[in-house]
Amino acid sequence: MYSHFLVGVLLLLTFVSCNNDTEKEVPDVSDIEVNVEVRRLEQEIFALKSKDEIVKYLIENPEIEHKYFLQAGLYPSRAYLVDALWDFRQKVENDTLKLDADRIFGDFEKQKKEFEQAFKYIKYHFPDFVPPKIYTSVSGFANWGFGGDVIDFGDFIVIGLDYFEGETATYRVPEVPNYILKRYSPNYLVPFTIQILSNRFNKVNANDRTVLSHMIAWGKAYEFVDEVLPYVPDTIKVAYTEQQLVEVNYNEGYIWSHFVENELLYKSERMAVKRYVDDRPTTSEISGESPGRIGRWLGWRIVGSYMKANPKITLSELMADDNANKILRQSKYKPLSRK
Numbered sequence: 001m002y003s004h005f006l007v008g009v010l011l012l013l014t015f016v017s018c019n020n021d022t023e024k025e026v027p028d029v030s031d032i033e034v035n036v037e038v039r040r041l042e043q044e045i046f047a048l049k050s051k052d053e054i055v056k057y058l059i060e061n062p063e064i065e066h067k068y069f070l071q072a073g074l075y076p077s078r079a080y081l082v083d084a085l086w087d088f089r090q091k092v093e094n095d096t097l098k099l100d101a102d103r104i105f106g107d108f109e110k111q112k113k114e115f116e117q118a119f120k121y122i123k124y125h126f127p128d129f130v131p132p133k134i135y136t137s138v139s140g141f142a143n144w145g146f147g148g149d150v151i152d153f154g155d156f157i158v159i160g161l162d163y164f165e166g167e168t169a170t171y172r173v174p175e176v177p178n179y180i181l182k183r184y185s186p187n188y189l190v191p192f193t194i195q196i197l198s199n200r201f202n203k204v205n206a207n208d209r210t211v212l213s214h215m216i217a218w219g220k221a222y223e224f225v226d227e228v229l230p231y232v233p234d235t236i237k238v239a240y241t242e243q244q245l246v247e248v249n250y251n252e253g254y255i256w257s258h259f260v261e262n263e264l265l266y267k268s269e270r271m272a273v274k275r276y277v278d279d280r281p282t283t284s285e286i287s288g289e290s291p292g293r294i295g296r297w298l299g300w301r302i303v304g305s306y307m308k309a310n311p312k313i314t315l316s317e318l319m320a321d322d323n324a325n326k327i328l329r330q331s332k333y334k335p336l337s338r339k
Helices: 002-012 041-046 051-060 062-069 078-090 092-105 109-125 186-200 211-228 234-238 242-250 252-261 270-276 294-309 315-320 324-331
Strands: 038-040 133-137 150-152 156-160
Touching (some): 038 041, 041 078, 041 092, 041 133, 051 062, 062 078, 062 133, 062 156, 109 211, 150 186, 156 186, 186 211, 186 234, 211 234, 211 270, 211 315, 234 242, 242 252, 252 294, 294 324
Parallel strands (some): 038 133, 133 156
Antiparallel strands (some): 150 156
């Protein structure tokens, strides 16, 4: 695929256009007040020096005990959980993960400011939005029956710092392929969390299982992140390298024609979604050089075109719209073609 356009791509390698091919007007949110509460659960847990202190901590924090530590239902009583936390606390590997988190994230102030700015933009678009509390954690990659990368519990979100420690960490997320592992790094932490948060607003039609429906759902999620993190590079938002993003932009017409000519949009077979929307190292059906998840990127292109063609549509209205076919139809989407 891309070999046909190599010369043109090389000319474009220093330029990455935004999704809508025009700069968006970023609203002024300086007067919007939000309160971002951060709790460092890993600091609190590793400060406990006995099982009695763990019991006292759980009694004083029932929400954390029941929603977070007991999330997987592995422990039938508090006594089992206390034993597990004590065992977790004693493992040298977990102590190392915590020390790496201290070194890499420090006081978490940088991320806190990024969340504060993102929450201001969310509140601008969704005035009733109440910012969740941000709890950080180290869970030993969820091997003790609690934790994960990012978990939204409603009134609070737990972020597993051990997942996002990146290349300088002593331990990396196990059994994860490299094309996914690269996204588990510090600069992805806030955008990844905001993308998870977008699920609260992203209405989808559960009865529509077509490739198009999945594409538009992801396109809306990317658009949400783009609106509330306007200064984060598109490479982070879609998890492509700069070269990959330049190449898919350059070959957009070719990519779209592949979807149309193979009648992919309205296929509902799980395998079609897996090939074109789910995580894969490449979309080999298009080309061995075509990055995975290309349906998500293309869905964002369609959503961006829809917002451009319908400037009165707000972000909240977009996120509440679960009619993927309507969004495509009213987008007047015409891919750039450089063939």
